[in-house]
Amino acid sequence: MKNRLLALAAGFAFTMLAASAGAADKVKIGFVSTLSGPSAALGVDIRDAFTLAVKLNGGKLGGLSAEILIGDDQFKPDVGRQLAEKFVKLDKVDFLTGYVFSNIMLASIPVAFENKVIYVSPNAAPSPLAGKQCNPYFFAVAWPNDAYHEAAGQYATQKGYKSTYLIAPNYQAGKDSLGGFKRFYKGKIADEVYTQLGQLDYAAELAQVRAAKPEALYIFLPGGMGINFIKQFVASGLSKDVQLITPGFGSDQDVIRPVGDAMLGLFDTSHWALDFDNPANKKFVAEFEKEYKRLPSVFAAQGYDTALLIDSAVREVKGKLDDKEAVRRALKAAKFASVRGNFKFNRNQYPIQNYVLRVVGRDAQGRLVNKTIATVFKDHGDAYVQDCAMK
Numbered sequence: 001m002k003n004r005l006l007a008l009a010a011g012f013a014f015t016m017l018a019a020s021a022g023a024a025d026k027v028k029i030g031f032v033s034t035l036s037g038p039s040a041a042l043g044v045d046i047r048d049a050f051t052l053a054v055k056l057n058g059g060k061l062g063g064l065s066a067e068i069l070i071g072d073d074q075f076k077p078d079v080g081r082q083l084a085e086k087f088v089k090l091d092k093v094d095f096l097t098g099y100v101f102s103n104i105m106l107a108s109i110p111v112a113f114e115n116k117v118i119y120v121s122p123n124a125a126p127s128p129l130a131g132k133q134c135n136p137y138f139f140a141v142a143w144p145n146d147a148y149h150e151a152a153g154q155y156a157t158q159k160g161y162k163s164t165y166l167i168a169p170n171y172q173a174g175k176d177s178l179g180g181f182k183r184f185y186k187g188k189i190a191d192e193v194y195t196q197l198g199q200l201d202y203a204a205e206l207a208q209v210r211a212a213k214p215e216a217l218y219i220f221l222p223g224g225m226g227i228n229f230i231k232q233f234v235a236s237g238l239s240k241d242v243q244l245i246t247p248g249f250g251s252d253q254d255v256i257r258p259v260g261d262a263m264l265g266l267f268d269t270s271h272w273a274l275d276f277d278n279p280a281n282k283k284f285v286a287e288f289e290k291e292y293k294r295l296p297s298v299f300a301a302q303g304y305d306t307a308l309l310i311d312s313a314v315r316e317v318k319g320k321l322d323d324k325e326a327v328r329r330a331l332k333a334a335k336f337a338s339v340r341g342n343f344k345f346n347r348n349q350y351p352i353q354n355y356v357l358r359v360v361g362r363d364a365q366g367r368l369v370n371k372t373i374a375t376v377f378k379d380h381g382d383a384y385v386q387d388c389a390m391k
Helices: 002-021 040-056 077-090 102-114 147-159 172-184 203-212 224-235 253-263 279-292 298-316 324-333
Strands: 026-033 064-072 095-097 118-121 138-140 163-169 188-195 216-219 243-247 267-270 343-345 351-362 368-380
Touching: 026 040, 026 077, 026 298, 040 064, 040 253, 040 279, 040 298, 064 077, 077 095, 077 102, 095 298, 102 118, 102 172, 118 298, 118 324, 147 172, 147 216, 147 243, 147 267, 147 351, 147 368, 163 172, 163 203, 172 188, 188 203, 203 224, 216 224, 224 243, 224 253, 253 368, 267 368, 279 298, 298 324
Parallel strands: 026 064, 026 095, 095 118, 118 138, 163 188, 163 216, 216 243, 243 267
Antiparallel strands: 267 351, 343 351, 351 368
């Protein structure tokens, strides 16, 4: 009897071990983003597009039922970290995603790294994590912090602007942005100004721009910062004398909606546009507008692609989410149809992709939209990959 009980116990233990090593019955996603305050539109677009992709997939990711836990970081690093702690340690999520701003993400993702939870970034992609601090548990789906700005600097050089004034908030992404612009801009920097993160009144900065008399002005001011700046820039009359250039999100749908006609003729650089002619993008734009009664922004495109990437990886490993190395290899393979077209990961798990020049105009329905007019960079990576030790 004793031997029989031991045999039964051993058999039960083996069964439990086999079950734990098999496929999961669902995939849990911890989604933390800025969903309130002046910059909420960015996080809302990422969230809405991510959940739309899951909905269109029958509520599943990689064939598994998807449970999405959503938290609002309130634009506060400490709140973002608290949510990461909860989702990773208490809720035991399989993936973490969602952060918009680099400072909030950098305060939060050590929780993921320490607990071997993969963070898939739908937006923030700071330069330190592309180079010496690259991490196998970090994937950037959007674009390296510098890349839009490198493309903008290249465009400003091609246009022959002899002097350009630069403005960005004083945090990691702001410093990366202006560093990227200067890397490809060959003209004179009239001045380089770093403002308070979240600032909404730019009267002093606009007075300084007027006094400097640059040919062009480049700004990196995401969310409510950019909306307020552009309104004040146009109201000041400076738009008649100074060409304003922004990164793609600086004149995208979330900015166009509140600013309106003042956006007409504004140039930007981006890795995605509404008019990209590929099946995945056509489906995304149509389904997003149908679901939310508004056109998607670049942030929405990134949120949608993030869901598709996770979907492809979960399917590739056949739901065996405990095998972190297999999941990481599957993510790096990026076997999904991106809305941006060409996309692949560099060895630092940052994207290699095209960047285009867009201009704000009217579509066939008279709506203000970004239109693609040229390719600035083809298969462009980042400036830090050589410092990454990952294979």
